[in-house]
Amino acid sequence: MVLTRHLFTFCGALAALSLVGIAVLILAQIVLRMMGSQIPSADDFAAWGLSASIFLALPTALTHGDHIRVTSLRQLLPAGIGHAADIIAAGFATLMMAWVAWAIFGYVHESWAYDDVSQGIVAVPLWIPQSAMAFGAILFAVAFAERTLRLVLGLPVERDDVAEQARGE
Template sequence: MTLPSTPQEETGGIAVLQRTADLLSVTGGWAAAGCILGLTGLVLAEIIVAFLARFIPAMPSGIGIGWEYSAYLMGSSFLLGAGMTLRAGLQLRVEILLRAGRGRFAAALELFSALLGTALCGFLAVTLVRLALRTYGYGEVSQDSFTPLWIPQSVLALGATILALQMAVRLIAALTGRPLDRPDLGAATAIE
């Protein structure tokens, strides 16, 4: 998988770090899209089974693991796509603060938000990795489908780790005056 090239490819350690984080974020974005497709297929299958159950008495009225796997897929899509959303500049923001004083405080607010975001996302990633490892160690499974819980938890931990890396790279970019957003990575446009 290759990323769209920027108008001027930068060199140096920070540029390599940004490109690596971007590649991981785009890969996570594609995985998130796969989760959304899987979720859509699961919901459609649930609807079809419920419809057919009205006419076929022996058919169950739903898919037993539908709700459980829907939750796994929704959480996974959210966290796997969050890094790409952040880098593309499509995350929800309070723009009124950035525009206050005609942008005089924008750099300081970006730096503060990147610092806070790095700390919070790093904590989330470490916590989810520890949870997945603990669950794997204990061999815990879900009650409905007997799915080993470390599997969906690992996907969540991966998404949180990608987001934390992208947030840390954003902090470095804010500290060094590099561009923070890369709109060409977005799958949509920002709604103003």
């Protein structure tokens, strides 16, 4: 589980780098347009960067407890029932994300099998930018599976709680 946490953190860093790349691309595009030029397919690259940043950030956001959750009902339930509801919700989310990851992986494989390329000025094989989406979705499913396992075993699920437990606090 330590390995997955490091992998999730690495993906979060890649997501942040992707956002920095988008900012640099947009600034470069602004400067070049003022000089009468432009970056070919800049819109495509920015869109792929945004998709990568979203999907690659999902696992680390989950392990930090940064996803929006409906806790109103959970807070009204007794501790045991609430814990069981958390396990059921995390298990359901694991199954749903596994299905989503499988579907996205199939989409990427199809793009690779048919040699699909982007329609912009720069013809990029679509499986390349789509791979970040598939990788992020797969790791998000793994993060939910890990969350489910931690809940079943009674271990802390959020990163701060895990760090406190490792320090013995």
